[in-house]
Amino acid sequence: MSTVKSLLYKAGSPDDVICSIDVSVAFLQSDPYPCDAPKKYVKYLPHKFATPIYAELSGPVYGLRSASLDWFMTLSKWLESEGYHPKDNERCVFVNDKGFTVVTYVDDLITRGSRDETDRFYKLLNQRFDCKESTELDPNNALSFLGFDITYVDVEPSLVDTHNKQVTKEGKVRIISIDQEECVNQFLANYDDIPVIKNINSPMANKHQILANDTPLDGEGVNKYQSIIGVLNYYAWNLRYDLAFATSRLSQFNNKATVGTMQGLYRILSYLKATSDFRTTGIFGPKHDELKYYSDSDHAGDLPITTCSHSGTMLLLNGVPIRWKSKKQPKTSRSSAEAEIYALGQTVDEPNFVNWKLQDMGVKIQMP
Numbered sequence: 001m002s003t004v005k006s007l008l009y010k011a012g013s014p015d016d017v018i019c020s021i022d023v024s025v026a027f028l029q030s031d032p033y034p035c036d037a038p039k040k041y042v043k044y045l046p047h048k049f050a051t052p053i054y055a056e057l058s059g060p061v062y063g064l065r066s067a068s069l070d071w072f073m074t075l076s077k078w079l080e081s082e083g084y085h086p087k088d089n090e091r092c093v094f095v096n097d098k099g100f101t102v103v104t105y106v107d108d109l110i111t112r113g114s115r116d117e118t119d120r121f122y123k124l125l126n127q128r129f130d131c132k133e134s135t136e137l138d139p140n141n142a143l144s145f146l147g148f149d150i151t152y153v154d155v156e157p158s159l160v161d162t163h164n165k166q167v168t169k170e171g172k173v174r175i176i177s178i179d180q181e182e183c184v185n186q187f188l189a190n191y192d193d194i195p196v197i198k199n200i201n202s203p204m205a206n207k208h209q210i211l212a213n214d215t216p217l218d219g220e221g222v223n224k225y226q227s228i229i230g231v232l233n234y235y236a237w238n239l240r241y242d243l244a245f246a247t248s249r250l251s252q253f254n255n256k257a258t259v260g261t262m263q264g265l266y267r268i269l270s271y272l273k274a275t276s277d278f279r280t281t282g283i284f285g286p287k288h289d290e291l292k293y294y295s296d297s298d299h300a301g302d303l304p305i306t307t308c309s310h311s312g313t314m315l316l317l318n319g320v321p322i323r324w325k326s327k328k329q330p331k332t333s334r335s336s337a338e339a340e341i342y343a344l345g346q347t348v349d350e351p352n353f354v355n356w357k358l359q360d361m362g363v364k365i366q367m368p
């Protein structure tokens with residue numbers, strides 16, 4: 001998701017068009033298998049008493065482990081033939097000579113570029129593949145992509161307190177936002193026993209409350225705990241950096257969940273319910289790119305759960321978080337300075353791959 005956020009918040013023209021599309025039954029539109037490829041067969045059994053019917057596959061179908069790779073190879077081959085070049089570090093990014101950028105995620109594509117290049121790309125795409133109707137981002141139409149809703153508003157330049165801004169043809173500054181409100185509300189609708197906590201401003205329960213009741217959960221309770229943790233990790237990894245630390249801490253109890261940790265989990269759900277409209281917001285098409293990195297740690301802050309400290313890392317592109325991490329350190333630090341230095345080392349390590357991906361997308365990185 002950091003690639004998509006980078007596409008939206010990197011410097012460029014404020015009049016660029018953001019558009020997405022979904023390729024219909026993409027795997028079935030993959031190139032057929034070559035004649036010299038190993039033969040693959042499918043078995044069909046109309047009913048349990050019927051004689052099995054075997055058929056040789058001429059190309060990928062849904063259910064094959066290799067189908068997604070076959071589709072990607074088909075799509076990337078076509079994109080290259082039309083002048084959209086794959087990048088070395090982010091293989092799902094394709095850029096043509098005019099800077100038009102395509103980001104692919106299986107059968108979902110999101111693009112950014114000028115009006116002429118956008119129209120040209122989608123005309124070519126629809127000529128080659130059967131696609132659903134494309135969606136263009138505009139003030140009256142949110143763009144949904146991978147469970148995220150992308151919106152924007154145009155405001156007067158005087159309302160934006162930064163010099164790193166450009167105005168559109170209409171003389172406005174475009175502010176773009178990403179949220180998961182609809183996705184979060186659908187998830188929370190499955191749990192009608194979420195406690196209401198007034199004025200809740202933090203997702204993290206006190207560690208002593210977590211340890212107050214160490215009664216193990218039964219099998220069904222453990223399955224429920226792990227299911228919720230899985231969804232929260234998805235939110236924390238992709239958009240909700242405010243959940244990262246709390247989710248990381250409670251994930252440590254995945255195979256030994258207790259009544260106390262479940263209560264801590266429900267606090268996160270209460271916080272999530274109260275902040276379902278959370279969104280990241282930034283300027284669309286700033287003049288130049290600014291990267292900032294932040295690092296922090298505690299020192300054995302989870303005692304008596306563990307003696308290991310916890311590291312936090314956040315990367316900002318033009319003031320918008322695009323990548324973050326909250327992770328327990330693997331060893332016990334003997335001082336707060338040692339814990340901070342270890343966290344700083346992780347923070348310095350983390351941006352390398354992100355920086356390479358950003359360079360692939362045309363972001364100018366000033367290396368030390």
